[in-house]
Amino acid sequence: MSSKIEELVQSLNPKQQGYVNLELPDPTNGEYLLTVFRLVPGGEMNMLQAAAEIAAESSTGTNFRVNTETKFSKVMNALVYQMDLERELVWIAYPWRLFDRGGNVQNILTYIVGNVLGMKEISALKLLDVWFPPSMLEQYDGPGFTVDDMRSYLGVYDRPILGTIVKPKMGLTSAEYAEVCYDFWAGGGDFVKNDEPQANQDFCPYDKMVKHVKEAMDKAVKETGKKKVHSFNVSAPDFDTMIERCEMIRNAGFEPGSYAFLIDGITAGWMAVQTIRRRYPDVFLHFHRAAHGAFTRPENPIGFSVLVLSKFARLAGASGIHTGTAGVGKMKGTPEEDVVAAHGIQYLSSHGHFFDQSWAKIMETDKDAIELVNEDIAHHVILEKDSWRGMKKCCPIVSGGLNPVRLKPFIDVMGNVDFITTMGSGVHAHPEGTRSGAKALIQACDAYLQGIDIKDYAKNHRELEQAIEFFPEK
CATH class of the missing domain: 3.20.20.110 (Ribulose bisphosphate carboxylase, large subunit, C-terminal domain)
Structure with a gap:
């Protein structure tokens, strides 16, 4: 961790600390929906403070720490887990259990680009990329008729x-x-x-x-x-x-x-x-x-x-x-x-602005998943008779x-x-x-x-x- 980022970490108040983990062990372990925002603070807060406030507002928190928090509710906190100060970028991980288990896209967007876009602590907040873990894809419909x-x-x-x-x-x-x-x-x-x-x-x-x-x-x-x-x-x-x-x-x-x-x-x-x-x-x-x-x-x-x-x-x-x-x-x-x-x-597998997204629902290392990706690159029709293996x-x-x-x-x-x-x-x-x-x-x-x-x-x-x-x- 650079000295500049260490200085930012030290500036966090106790509430903000609950929404930052710059040493998150494995963000791609299937527990999180991952995001990358371009963030420019809009008030007196520094970049990490503003990012923590965004993580709070877009998950479990509000502008003050509340006495009604529970040990479990804290597990649902969104976490700022990476920063790039030069490019004004922050990475935030959202426990996807936060979201309506009915496969509700409206619900996700209400969190991650809802109230946060109107916060006075920001002058710029643009969600540039998002990553869905395979464990989450299972809950959502994906295309039917393609x-x-x-x-x-x-x-x-x-x-x-x-x-x-x-x-x-x-x-x-x-x-x-x-x-x-x-x-x-x-x-x-x-x-x-x-x-x-x-x-x-x-x-x-x-x-x-x-x-x-x-x-x-x-x-x-x-x-x-x-x-x-x-x-x-x-x-x-x-x-x-x-x-x-x-x-x-x-x-x-x-x-x-x-x-x-x-x-x-x-x-x-x-x-x-x-x-x-x-x-x-x-x-x-x-x-x-x-x-x-x-x-x-x-x-x-x-x-x-x-x-x-x-x-x-x-x-x-x-x-x-x-x-x-x-x-x-x-x-x-x-x-x-x-x-x-x-x-x-x-x-089925694509390069985004920041994330490589696999739309496979089975292990990426599975030989059938690898074959599907190769068939897809060759422009062959896939997932006709094995639709459980990926999102169409x-x-x-x-x-x-x-x-x-x-x-x-x-x-x-x-x-x-x-x-x-x-x-x-x-x-x-x-x-x-x-x-x-x-x-x-x-x-x-x-x-x-x-x-x-x-x-x-x-x-x-x-x-x-x-x-x-x-x-x-x-």
Whole structure:
């Protein structure tokens, strides 16, 4: 321990001492959920004092030591166990027995990024990474219906699942909305999603939208001979309405696999996410992250990272979550943030900003676990017949300013094709409309798969040629 840190330890009051153990024997022994925060104190406290107060407020304590503590309650204290003064980082271990044993993600986040983000003792507090022990993974749902299941339904295996968001995002009638869906599917696209504000607006009644989308899908499937998928936003003002919308979709005659349930996970809440996961484990659960920027933008000193949000989405059971375009599209984000988050939720074992996370539920050293990791790296489907061995993957969903011209640049940054892309204006702004926009997207993907530069491929593909002329490369 350095003399500077020793000096900080000596500055702790008796209450704060109960939330610090810089010699914690083995934080990865399975007893703790581990976190790394960037912390800048906001008052008169030094860094370790502020970290101790954060550990207290986010676990068992308050601003003063209370006389109602018990020997057992002290065992539930969160513990500051490591510091990096130069980088303004603190590591805090949370006994995971603190958390609701019903596998409740909302409960965890209430602790670790709840009241602490409003404490006056801090001027910066950003949760950068989190680590779940295997003993804890057992208590949580993880994804049920995965992107591998969607690929099997669509018959699409060697490329991204190519999708769109209907634009304009609001203002189309239910029939007009369905027409856009049909045009995209007829042009060769796989996947259409409601945009995040879609609900039961008077100009686009929900029941009629569902009915017309079903009719449009049937027509497109018949004409193209290819399966299609639509993601419906079932976020609602109350539990009953949310379930009513889910049941309306299930009873509309869609084939199993041809529809997904979209939840605005941050604004609707984690309870809505986990309710859908538990009630409909056979449906792709699409986590839209509207409002995430309030927490995740790198310049925001308060909140949590994209990686943390994405990891909790996988823990909660989301089949897919939007992870950003890594600077290729219009949204704020970098490869360091967005690609790390994407890889962190799609692989059985992944490198985070600070932690190496294994999503295996069996011993990492077990030969079957090692084989699963190797199969996963080779992009083979895993955990189909041995789901007890690990938590299934969560799919990165990529949207925000992408277009056919930017498809290959994003794939190059991403490092794989195991994602769903949902281009909005990148399809619908095509000079000849949505159907040609879908064709241009398919052609851009075909060029990538064949290893041909899109400008060369466009010489014999008019829709792609028009897209290249219309959309900027950057």
